[in-house]
Amino acid sequence: MVKQKTYFIRAFGCQFNKADAEKTAKVLEKKGYKLSPSLCGADLVIVLMCSVRQKSVEKVKSQIADLRKTDKQIILKGCILPSDKKMFEAMGVKFSFKGLSNSQIKKEKPKTGLVEIGQGCNNFCSYCVVPYTKGPEKYRSPLVIIGEVKYLIKKGVKDITLIAQNVNSYKFNRTNFVGLLKAVSNLEGDFKIGFLTNHPKDMSEALINVIATLPKIKKEIHLPLQSGSSKVLKRMNRHYTKQDYLKLIQKIRKKIPNVRLTTDIIVGFPGETENDFGDTLDVIKKAHFKQAFISKYSPREGTASFKLKDTIPLEEKKRKEQILLKLTKNNAKT
Ligand code: SF4
Structure with a gap:
């Protein structure tokens, strides 16, 4: 046999x-x-x-x-x-296997499901490899996405997450992310829809309103901060300042009082001073994130920040990581 x-x-x-x-x-x-x-x-x-x-x-x-x-x-x-x-x-490793890239969703009775709405990123944050590994943003048609969501609903999936590197800049012909969310949440069935991950510069008023008003959309927003210092944000090429970010949080909390806000923060970006770190602590105190995912800066070849010196020692990054984790926990809005 x-x-x-x-x-x-x-x-x-x-x-x-x-x-x-x-x-x-x-x-x-x-x-x-x-x-x-x-x-x-x-x-x-x-x-x-x-x-x-x-x-x-x-x-x-x-x-x-x-x-x-x-x-x-x-x-x-x-x-x-x-x-x-x-x-x-x-090292002799292979990179392809016929047919591995065109497929459908697995799992017979999953409770949660991910639907990829696009890939790639046009933002070129100075520390990030994604624009080089995944290329420019490329989105899938709403019809295909809705088809996959319907398939999951039919399979009994109750918790569906739309994913893309920059989900809130979704655009396909005349449909933007707001249009896509409306279309998905109009589908019949007992399910909730979430989405990951967002860029603060693309978090529009219309999108906040849709999250606030449509019952099938989870009241959860993951909004990567990366740094609370406007100077560091500029060197990161993030296209917003500390004040822009705080205003956005205020707007979100006003429209969606029960929102679950989470974030990503990088500690030890080249040249980060104690003052810069103090700004990050200040945003954490004011934003009351439910959770913060902290990464210690690591230089990646080919990115713009690779040319900057990795000036902050690892021990210092670890110290900052612990402070941020503790502050986020003590300051989380319940
Ligand atoms: S951090 Fe996010 S937004 Fe910035 S380049 Fe990477 S994938 Fe794009």
Whole structure:
């Protein structure tokens, strides 16, 4: 009897890789592969990597080095910088597997579902590799998105999240993100819709109103701050100031009093002073985030900030991370 081939998927990084892992699994199962309960037992290992942080790249590198000692087939996918791709190619890693990119959603009875509405980013924040790994923003048609949402509703999924690197700059012909949210929330069924992730510069009044008024839209907004210092924000190429951000938060809280606000913050961006850090603490005190995801700045080759010196020692970044986590927890609005 011919032994059925098995696969195992290891996904690093953000929700895009998690969504991709689901699609990839579906394609492999159509090709006759069976999920292996562990990495050790798999014939084929798919690693969905993330070049955004050096730490993830190092983890993938060490995992690939171990896997290469076995006879497993290894495929690397995900968000990969050209310089990282070259390094992995030199290690003998493959980057494609026929049919792995065109697929549908997996899982027989999932409670939550991700629907990718687009990929890529045009913003070129100075620290970020995404515009280089994913390219410019490219969005899917509302018809296709609505089709996938309907499919999930039919499967009994109650919690659906629309995802894109910059979800609130969605545009397809004449439909913007507000139009898309309205169309999705008009669908029949018992479900809630969320979305990730937003750029503060694209958080329009119309979008806030739609979140406030449509019952099927979750009252949750993830609004990456990155830094509370207008000087650092400028060097990050974020296109808003501390004051712009605080005004936006005020507007959101006024329209959606029960909103669950979360954020992303980078500590130790090159040249960040104690005053700059003080501005970030000030925004946390005023914004009352429910949760903040803190990253320690890590220089990535090819980005604009790579040319700046990584001036803040790791110990200092760790100290700031702890202060921010504690302050966010003590200051969260319940
Ligand atoms: S908006 Fe987000 S994905 Fe785009 S460059 Fe900035 S941090 Fe990266």
